[in-house]
Amino acid sequence: MAGKARIVIVGGGVAGIELATSLGRGGSADVILADRSLSHIWKPMLHTFAAGTARADRQKVNFFAQACRNGFRFQPGALIGIDRQARRVRLAVEAAEGRPEVERAYDLLVLAIGSRANDFGTPGVAKHCLTIDDLTEAEHFHERLRCQLLARLDGGGLLEIAIVGGGATGVELAAELKHAINMLAAYGSPDLPGRLRLTLIESGPRLLPAFPEKVSRAAARILSDLAVEVRTGAMVTAADAAGFVLKDGTRISAELKVWAAGVKAPDVLAGLDGLERSRTGQLVVGADLRTTRDPAIIALGDCASLTDPRTGQPVPATAQAARQEAQHLSRHLGRALSRGETPATQLPPFRYVEKGAIVSLADFNGWGTLGRYTFGGGRLNGLSARLTHDLLYRQHQIGLYGPLRGAMTWVLDDLDHLISPPVRLD
Template sequence: MKIVVVGGGAGGLELATKLGNKLGKKQTADILLIDKNQTHLWKPLLHEVASGTMDSEIDAVSYRAHAHNHGFRFKIGTLSGINREEKYIHLQPVVDDEGEEILPERKESYDILVLAIGSISNDFGVQGIREHAIFLDSPKQAIRFQHKLVNQFIRINRRLEQEPDTSLSVAIVGGGATGVELSAELFNARHWFSLYGLKNVTSEHLKVTLVEAGPRLLPALSERIAGSVHQELLELGLDIRTNTQVSRAEAGKLHTADGKIIEADLIVWAAGVKAPDFLKDFGGLETNRINQIVVNTHLQPAQDESIYVIGDCAGRQIDEKRWVPPRAQSAHQMASLVYHNILLSLAGKPQKDFKYQDHGSLVSLSRYTAIGNLMGNLTRGSMNIEGKLARMAYVSLYRMHQLALHGWTKMILMTLSEKINKVIRPRLKLH
C-alpha cells in the first residue's frame, strides 16, 4: 500500500506525520510526502518572516529530517498532472536558481493520493499586480519582501541626513488577517531598526497604507472586534482606506477605481486566495470558482474514491452560501479526519463525515496587542478576547501545530529554545 501526500503545508505535513508514525514505522504502508520546497513553515507566520521579526532559517522544519524521524519518505517535486486510470501523478522537472536541471520530469504511482497543495494569492485579474506587487504565498516571497524592506530602511536612513521629509511608504492591499498583521509588524520592525543603528528613522518616517475594497477591515470577525483593530492601527499611524478598490498597479503606484493614486516604495497584495490555476482541469475532477476541488463529506471528489483533498485546495460547502474557509484550523481538522478515514478504509470500515468546527479567529498586532474571538468547543458559545489573553491564545495555535508534528517533549523544548533565542539573538533579522 502506497499513500502519497502532495503538499507539505499545515494539513499535509500533519497528515504525513501521523500516517508515518502509525503505518510507516511498522512498514504497514509506504508513506510519501511530496513538496516543491525543502522546508516547512507554518503559513500564518509569513507576515513575521516578511517583517524580519521571525527568522525562517531557525523556525523552518526540514522535510527530510522530519520524514526520517516519523516513518515516511520525502521527495521534492511540483505536481503538474494526474492519470487517474493508471494511478500515477506527473511531477515537473526540478531546476536550481540558475535554471539547471536537478531532477527530470517524473511519474509517481499511488494507491491512495492526498492533495494538500494549498493556495496562491488571487489578483482578481487586476492589471499590473503580478508585475509590481509582492505576494506572501511562501517563505521565499516573504524573505524577498524582507530583503527589500531592509534595503529600503538603510536607504531612507541615509537620505534623511540630507532630506528630512523623506519617508518609506508601504501599501498593503487587503484588510484581512494577513494585511492587518503585516501592517502592525512593520511598525514593530521600524522600532527595532531604530535601536539597531538606523537612528534617523522614527515612526513618522514610515507610512503604511492599508487598502480594503470592502466597508471594513477583517470581515470574518465581528464589527466590534474589527472596530477595535481599526482603532489600534490608527493609533500606530496607519492610513486605512476602506471602500477603496485597486484598478491597476504600476511601478511605485496603485491606481484606485475612484481615480486616486497611492504612491508606495513597496506594494504587498494580500487581497484573497485561490487554489492553483492548473486545478481547473485536473484529471476531470470538479472544481469551484476559485479552483478548489469539490469534495464530499469524506473529503473525496465524487469522481474518485482513491483521492482525498484537504486544506486550501479543498472545496467543501457548509451551506448554500458558505464554504469551509481557507484557514490553518480548517487544514488541521481535515488532516485529522482523513487520517482516521484512511485507517477506517484500510480496515474495511465505514468512513466518518467531515463537520467543520469554527474555533474562532485571532489577529495579532505584533507586540502591541492581539484581538479576536473564541468559539465552538473552546468556549460555551462565543467569547471576545483581547490583550494578553488573546496573545496567549494566538501563540497557542502555533503550539498546537508544533504538538501535532513533534509531540509534547519536542514542543516544550522548542518553546524554551524560542525564549532563549529572544535573549541571545537580535529581535529582528537584519540581513
C-alpha cells in the same frame, strides 16, 4: 489488497505534513509525501519573516528528517499532472540539469497544495506587486524592505508601503512592519518611524470582514494609533511602478506594494484531468473530503472547496480548518487501514468546528473570538488573544515532534527571543 496501501500526499504544509506524520507513525500504509520545497514552514508566520521580526531558519522542518523519524518517505517535486486511469501522479524535481519528471503510483492521492492571493486579474498587480504566499516570497519582500530601509537609515526621505487586503494577512503584516520599524528606531535612527507611510487598502466596508465588528473596530483603532492609514471601501483598479490607482481615481503612491487580498487555488489544479473546481479554482470535495469526480483523490486545506452542510457556508481557508481536516482523515483513515481495510473504505463525514478566529497585531495587541463550540463562545483580547494565536502553532509543532520535542522547541524559541535582536536587517 496485496501489500500495504500506497498513499501519496502532495503538499507538506499545515495539513499535509500533519497527515503524513500521523499515517507514517501508524505504519499501516506506504506513505509518500511530495512537496516542491525541501522544508515545511508554518504559513501563518510568513509576515513575521517578511518584516524581519522572526527568523525562518529556526522554524523550518526538514522534510527528509521528518520522514525518516516518522515512518514515511519524502519525494521532492512540484505537482504537474495526474493520470487518474493509471493512478499515477507526475512531479517535476528542481535539479541542476533541469526539471526531471518522476511518477508515483497511488491507491489514494491526497492533494494539500494550499492557495495563493487572488489579484482578480487587476491590471499591473502581477508585474508590480509582491505577494507573501511562501517563504521565498516572504524573504524576497524582506530583501526589498531592507534595501529601502538601509537607504533611509541616515535621512533619505519617506518610505511608502501600501498593502492591499484588510483580512488577517494584511492587518497582521501592517502591524508587524510598524513593530519592526519602531525597533529599528532604537538602532540609531529615531526619526525612521516618522518617515514611514504605511497604507492598508480594503475594498469592503471594514477591516477583518471574517471577524465580528467589534474586533474590526478594535483592529482599526490600534492601526490608526500606530499611524497606519486605513482606507476601507477603496477598490484598487490598477497597480503600476508608482503605486495603486483606486476606482475613484485617487492614487496611492508606494515603493513597496503588497497584494494580500483574496484566495485562489494554485494554477496547476486547472489542468488536472477533469476534477470539479470551484469559482476560485479549489477542488470541490464532499463531506468525506473525497473529490466529487474521483473517490481515489482527496483534497485538504486551502486547495479544497467544502461546504459546511449545517451553515451552507464554505469551510474557511485557514490553518485551523486545514489542521482539523488532516486530523479527521488521519484518525479515521488510520483506524481503517490498521483494521486491514483499503483506502476506498467509507469515512465518516468531516464536521468543521469553529474554534474562533484570532488576529495578532505584532507586540501591540491581539484580538479574536472563541468559536461557538469553545466554552460557549466569547471574545479574547490583548495577551490572551496573542497566546491563543501562538497556541495554534505550538499544537502543530507538538503534532509534528511529539510532546517532549514540541515543548523543547517552544522553550528554545523563547530563549532565542532573549538572545537574538528583535528585528534583523541581514
